[in-house]
Amino acid sequence: MKLQAAAKASKWFVYQKIVIVFIAFLIPLISMNIWVNYKGMSLTKKSILDSSLAGASFYSKQLDKEMYFIRNLQLQFLNDKDLQKLSFRGSMLENYEEVQLIEQVRDRLTTLMVSSDFVVNTGVYVNAVDKTISTLTGVTNTPNTEYGLISKLMSTSPKPSIYRSGDRIFFIETENNGGVISYIEISKFKLLEALTQIARLSEESEVLLGNREEGPILSTAVNHQDTSAFLGLIDESSNNTDISRIQKFNGTSYFIIQNNVSSLDLSLIMYVNQNEITRPLSLFITWFYALFVIAIIVMILYSFSLNVLIHRPLSKLVKAFHMIETDNLNIMIESKTKDEFHYLFHSFNRMASKLKHSIEENYEQKITLQHSQLKQLQSQINPHFLYNSFFNIYMMCKVGDSESAAELSQKLSSYYQYITRSGSDEVPLYKEYRHALDYCEIQCIRFANRIRYEYEEIPDTTHVISVPRLMIQPIVENVFEHAFEDGTEEGIVYMTTHCQEGFVRITVEDNGNLLTDQAIDLLRKKLAMDSKQTEKTGLINVNNRLQLKYGKGSGLFVSRSTYGGLKVDLVIMYDNKEE
Template identity: 75%
Template sequence: MKLQAAGKASKWFVYQKIVIVFILLLLPLISMNIWLNYKGMSVTKESILNSAAAGASFYSKQLDKEMYFIRNLQLQLLNDKDLQKLSFRGSMLEDYEEVELIDQVRDRLATLMVSSEYVVSAGVYVKDVEKTISTTTGVTNTPNKEMELISSMMAVMPKPSFYRSGDRIFLIETENNGAVWSYIEISRPKLLGALSEIAKLYPESEVLLGSREGRTILTTEPAADESTEILNHILDKPDSDQSAPETGELGGVDYFIIQNEVGSLDLSLVMYVNQNEITRPISQFITWFYTLFILAVIVMVLYSFSVNLMIHRPLSKLVKAFHMIETDNLNILIESRTKDEFHYVFNGFNRMAMKLKQSIEENYEQKIALQHSQLKQLQSQINPHFLYNSFFNVYMMCKVGDSDSAAELSQKLGSYYQYITRSGSDEVPFYTEYKHALDYCDIQGIRFSNRISYERREFADIPQGITVPRLIIQPIVENAFEHAFEDGMEEGMLYISADYREGRLRITVEDNGNLLTNEMLQRLRGKLAMDSKHVEQTGLVNVNNRLQLKYGPGSGLSVSRSVHGGLKVDLIIMIHELEEAS
């Protein structure tokens, strides 16, 4: 099978083509983009600095001056001689003189009220005469609602620059240790009107008056949440330059934000303008923008086509070839007609596929053959002494008339030899292999019933569908019977168990023999750790090599000293690794 690689013969390398095409196509786009951005930013900055910033600053200063003017009138009122006389001598004055002084104070309050359009009402409270003098309620004895309102606002600590009661705004000052209060209510509609005058600088602009502590006091924006978010944006940057415009985003819309201080009220006047309104003067560049956009689209199409032709198509052929190798199809060859880097890559791939195929044929197939030969070797290793001794045991049982034991031993021998001599699949269900090992233990238990027995532990957590290689447990059990009890010890015991956890199958065989020395244990460990080419392929070593070859690292045999005194062999199979590989 052959795959045709895209492209024609060329003396250029791929990376040279990509670099040259990229530079030639993007140079006009980059140049026009820089020029357009420069012009747009110049006009925008000029518009913001010369119009919005200057206008907002002018109106905020006018408002600040007006509030300072009102505060100065309030302080002058507190120092008025008639009010001072009324405060110090109120309780000692004659009625006529008290009325005269109150009229003088009322005249001063009326003058203060008409001095500024921002003043709604003005009033004083004189403690010594227990009266409030107001432009709205006149002269009223205390306590009264007006005094209670002012008193509740004055309880705020620390003392603010102005006081609020709902939507009403007050300027409150005291004199003579609280013996005289002066309070002026500022017109909220007039303040809002002043903010609206600033907002008229641009059609889509809004103005708010607020502070970090009191948040938004007044705003021309109908949606209060929007003005609050703008105020948070500007006031949460205490180190920012308040004289310089900032940018912010709200609801997906970009704004220019201009902040000015109104020191008389300790507030910030913030104007925010939709950037689209600011950038209207650059509408003359819209035609150039669309031209640039169309050019960018053309550039991207041409660039994409060139990359697809020179890189994507050859790589797609290479990826498809790798996918075919993943499906074990090694009869593949990529033909290259170019003389660039892909020519080297394709030839390297072809060489890799050929070497991989050869490696599988020489190594993998040899290992598979080795498994079959090792299994056949085990099947052929029928111990004649075991067979002779078993027949002799049957003979002696018949001789003494123990027909039941003779029948049981004959049945076990038949099942045993049928299992190890039959041909068929190299893998069998785990429970079949485990039963074969138990049959061997039963045979040995009958033969040496007077001195050797075995004990198995029940298990119920091993899945029924698990299969294992044939003849991997019986050699371990046979090794214990041959070597652990060859000194003729009495009460020999063999222990066999199995468990399964998280894809890990373990079969454990232990004995209580007393012939195992530390040197023997170390030699056995060394044989299990050696390469299969350098050790004899029988018994425990054979089983260990077969498991490692089939299931990979983590599987095999491990030996240690049993708690019963003899040898402990753990047979481990990593079932989950095999399932993931399949």
């Protein structure tokens, strides 16, 4: 089964993607919470304002009705027949009848006063008898203090809806061209109590009664300077009896309710700081911000926990795989937890251990194979070559050529000592090259009449290069066995070298004419085959050992020589070995 990977690598870590997805889901919830919160606050605020408006409107109408009631009673009193009779016939009445009418008028005044809690005094001035009749001072001849106050108030122009003298408030009406003056004193305390009752509808609210011309009549506020300013906000052009709006004053937003008290020709204004209205909601705002901060903290803690629980173990695992890619197998991942990552780390450690063990086994198998191949080459000593060499020595001795016999014996001894001794499997390159030259020398002594060789000295820079033994000699041996086997006259072997940094090439060529192009192509294909082929002798063996030791680019490469025979290039890329 194949596992498909992502088509394009992402620069984001897994835990970052999870956090982003979490935030992406959380943001709509937070946004909806903000919207619901502010929507709820707006509805609650509107409900509070509507409640305050309804309450203020109700109490102002009640006050207006009460004042209308008092004024209507006052107007009815002016039309009272006893008062009218006293006013028109006062100077013509006998003493008894006058006293009787005055008492009847006084009773009506008493009835008028007890008709409302707002009335503290009722009175009437009758010009015909030159007396004031009052529920407070009784029947008094004029001039007197009460009449002096009323007459002074009557001189006010233009005529107000209510009359004020200090803290005293009066309703004054006249009849019969000033022959009868009815006055009712309204309790300022009771009026202020009514305004205070309206102000209680909302905490920190204030109520005032007045208009722009007369200024504030009554107010629940301590600072009367502000009340005068709020009177300037009265909308006298509106016919609506209930007006509410939010307006800024001295940098503060106020909720203002205006109700017209038509019986007094005044406006009742209730104003409250908007922040005071929403103060009960401040607790919810505080909780909202607290929950918002908690949500931020949760996101941070969630991100941190993902980093600790997922990102760090994954990063540790990724780093371990990167080290594996650099061929560093001496790595173990420690796990302090017992979760899924513990299983992954344990499996990774087992995989790395098995991989290291497999590589070591494979390397040992390759080394063993090299040893066996070398032993196999050493065991492949051609007995005919040995027999023929001894026969050549015998014939040289018979003909008395002792120097040639001695030289061939010495070369033969050196040759067999090199290939049969046990020791290091690797030798310096220059010794391997010298061994191949010894082989050529032996062959040229044996076939002195028809074979010779030409060579270049190997550079001193190759003295530091070590190679497996028996790398060059099998190439030269192949030339003598196959290129000159038909007794070719003037057979020549050419050996040249080319060295540069990290690269050595040794070329062996001959001028034989037995090798066909098809044979060269066949040999080239065999050399290009996988190193696991079964043939382990001759040129194939040398090629496999070079590739095994020095890697890609190294080995044997055959072609047609410019001299007519076979050209074999032995290439060593010793930089690959160092890497």
